[in-house]
């Protein structure tokens with residue numbers, strides 16, 4: 436399994452909840468910042484990962500969980 440990637444704005448409670456879980460599990464993961472305050476979550480690149488344009492998105496082995 437590749438390292439999971441969390442896409443999101445660090446201040447988001449959704450992002451913080453998943454990061455807390457990953458930290459508690461001792462999982463190694465990447466955090467890629469997607470800023471909801473500057474429209475980044477509505478960019479075509481991010482919408483391809485998450486059509487709802489919300490954070491967070493969790494990517495594991497090329498698949499995404501919204």
Ligand SMILES: N[C@@H](CCC(=O)N[C@@H](CS)C(=O)NCC(=O)O)C(=O)O
Pocket residue numbers: 447448449471476487488489490491501
């Ligand atoms: N859990 C829901 C809601 C996530 C959510 O509302 N995230 C907020 C940030 S805490 C967000 O992306 N807001 C930006 C927007 O709605 O455009 C989901 O993942 O669809």
